[in-house]
Amino acid sequence: MLPRAVLSTGSLVLRAPEEADVEAMTATGRDPVTARFLPLLPSPYTEQDARDHVARAARRWEEGGAEFTVAENGAYAGAVRVSAPDRWGAVEIGYLVAPWARGKGVATAAVRAVTQWLFDQGVHRVELQAGAENVASLRVALKAGFREEGRRRDARETRDGRLTDHVLFGRLALDSGDEAPPYLPPFEGGELGDGVVRLVPMGLGDAGHFQRMMAQPSVRAYAVGPAATLEEIERRCRNTGYWWVTGQRMELAIRDAESGAFAGHVQLMQVVPVLGQAMVGYSLLEEYRGRGFMTRAVRLLVDWAFAHTPLHRITAGTDVANEASHAVLRRAGFARECLHHELFPKGDGTRADDIQWVRLRSGQA
Numbered sequence: 001m002l003p004r005a006v007l008s009t010g011s012l013v014l015r016a017p018e019e020a021d022v023e024a025m026t027a028t029g030r031d032p033v034t035a036r037f038l039p040l041l042p043s044p045y046t047e048q049d050a051r052d053h054v055a056r057a058a059r060r061w062e063e064g065g066a067e068f069t070v071a072e073n074g075a076y077a078g079a080v081r082v083s084a085p086d087r088w089g090a091v092e093i094g095y096l097v098a099p100w101a102r103g104k105g106v107a108t109a110a111v112r113a114v115t116q117w118l119f120d121q122g123v124h125r126v127e128l129q130a131g132a133e134n135v136a137s138l139r140v141a142l143k144a145g146f147r148e149e150g151r152r153r154d155a156r157e158t159r160d161g162r163l164t165d166h167v168l169f170g171r172l173a174l175d176s177g178d179e180a181p182p183y184l185p186p187f188e189g190g191e192l193g194d195g196v197v198r199l200v201p202m203g204l205g206d207a208g209h210f211q212r213m214m215a216q217p218s219v220r221a222y223a224v225g226p227a228a229t230l231e232e233i234e235r236r237c238r239n240t241g242y243w244w245v246t247g248q249r250m251e252l253a254i255r256d257a258e259s260g261a262f263a264g265h266v267q268l269m270q271v272v273p274v275l276g277q278a279m280v281g282y283s284l285l286e287e288y289r290g291r292g293f294m295t296r297a298v299r300l301l302v303d304w305a306f307a308h309t310p311l312h313r314i315t316a317g318t319d320v321a322n323e324a325s326h327a328v329l330r331r332a333g334f335a336r337e338c339l340h341h342e343l344f345p346k347g348d349g350t351r352a353d354d355i356q357w358v359r360l361r362s363g364q365a
């Protein structure tokens with residue numbers, strides 16, 4: 001049984017929920033972001049729901065868990081919930097922050113304080129889960145010193161009945177709890193551009209264009225593996241934020257800066273922090289060829305990566321026959337490094353050799 005406690009960290013006090021919180025809790029429950037990412041909350045959320053919550057919170061303590069209101073300078077700013085320990089002593093936490101208190105570290109500080117308190121009570125493992133599309137919550141988990149332990153595919157249902165992936169995080173009492181700085185930080189202002197092309201994170205609206213591009217003969221000729229279905233591409237688009245904040249890869253749509261239309265795709269993938277290495281991959285719609293779009297896109301991405309990440313080597317692999325792609329890489333500052341024999345499986349059962357290219361942080365190769 002966890003002892004009833006009041007915790008404090010910086011300007012935050014974490015205490016038991018009380019009747020005086022009801023109005024602010026109701027406003028938080030009615031917020032669309034809360035409703036989206038906490039689909040089990042009643043909707044529309046009423047004052048009675050908030051009152052019921054306060055009553056349930058008291059029971060949660062009796063059942064071995066904990067429920068805190070997070071107050072900032074005395075005012076309601078959010079909540080942290082702790083499940084009763086499972087039979088192996090692990091507990092799960094959940095949290096929310098009032099819309100007016102978001103974006104200034106309230107969730108991170110509250111989660112850190114509760115986690116440390118749980119360790120002080122002898123808990124050895126704290127878990128939390130966040131929707132793969134809930135990028136703010138994924139950031140909170142990482143900033144609060146939790147480690148990703150896997151993506152649970154189709155684990156939960158959204159409010160409109162769609163199955164969605166959830167990411168499992170854990171923090172052990174033995175872990176340092178230090179925040180790993182994001183290996184792939186966000187773009188300042190949300191995108192990169194040079195006046196001709198814009199690079200923006202792939203979104204759901206890009207899925208149909210991406211599928212059409214991948215079916216074009218000159219793209220298909222150099223694609224590896226079977227063509228993805230629209231459903232698979234949509235899933236990929238929904239996970240763009242998750243892959244980015246966890247430092248695994250960046251999936252970007254290339255837009256024509258003038259019209260805003262989807263022109264192609266460029267990605268940074270196979271990120272290996274211990275080597276400081278990653279790989280670029282790309283495809284352009286046939287109707288946008290011959291205007292230097294891809295050279296610009298690759299250059300923008302690689303210049304950004306060397307300026308904003310610890311990456312040292314950025315590689316690319318091209319089919320030996322793909323002359324257009326070789327030209328892009330040469331113009332974007334890459335040098336030919338080596339040949340991989342029979343790397344790419346082709347549709348006709350043969351395999352093509354692959355040229356590996358590299359651009360180094362130092363500019364030399």
Ligand SMILES: CC(C)(COP(=O)(O)OP(=O)(O)OC[C@H]1O[C@@H](n2cnc3c(N)ncnc32)[C@H](O)[C@@H]1OP(=O)(O)O)[C@@H](O)C(=O)NCCC(=O)NCCS
Nearest residue numbers: 034037096097102103104105106107108130135136137139
């Ligand atoms: C998730 C939530 C608790 C975060 O609260 P918060 O107090 O704003 O969190 P913090 O300020 O500690 O950290 C938020 C981080 O997410 C980042 N972030 C927010 N929205 C983002 C987005 N769309 N894309 C990328 N990063 C985003 C912020 O920039 C910040 O990271 P940074 O410090 O590296 O800049 C809040 O958004 C919320 O209550 N959401 C609804 C309920 C919910 O989702 N609960 C969690 C369920 S698992």
